[in-house]
Amino acid sequence: MTLWPRSVQSRMKTGHDREIVAAYPFRSAAPTSLWASLIDDASQALTFAGYTNYFLWQQHPRLGARLTAKARHGTRVRFLVGDPESEVTRKREEVEGVPLTVGTRIKITLDALTKMGPTDGVEARFSDQHIALSVFMFDDQMLVTPHIASLLGDESPMLHLRRLEEDGLYDRFASHVTALWESGRPVEL
Secondary structure, three states: OOOOOHHHHOOOOOOHHHHEEEEEOOHHHOOHHHHHHHHHHOOOEEEEEOOOOHHHHHHOOOHHHHHHHHHHOOOEEEEEEOOOOOHHHHHHHHHHOOOOOHHHHHHHHHHHHHHOOOOOOEEEEEOOOOOOEEEEEEOOEEEEEEOOOOOOHHHOOEEEEEOOOOOOHHHHHHHHHHHHHHHOEEOOO
8 A cells, every 4th residue: 555745645635625626815816827727628517607707708709619519419408597687796896896797797798698599408587586696507517706794706716627526526516407407498599
């Protein structure tokens, strides 16, 4: 049996935190290349459960074409967004107080999804219950952003998780997204 040196043993993750691949003090601190590789490497399911998902379209050229191609090859693509006309959205706009409103950012995502055209395997639903937590799933990996008070999403911290066990961090967040999806209202694309 090979033993790791004490210096390595003290840094090895052995508990539930071993599902944490990386932590970022700001979502915007994660490299765009991380997002791109997670999107491009996923082959079974992609779920974007951010309230607006606006930044994705800005940071990833030809995202619509990439997602359409993935869906045509059997990858399920889901977007869970806030309702741009809801009271929850309006209240969040007051908190943020920025010119590019929450409702406008949601509409940019809806417009991009509409431009993709009807594609089997691409779905979208409205939910206002995830305003304070964004979860982006890429097969067995995910990025989670708990939104802090009045900060914008890109100013909030983010965790990169990889599923390694049942009922671990990944599964807990995944079941949250599943519940939101099931109670969400379909978006006509």
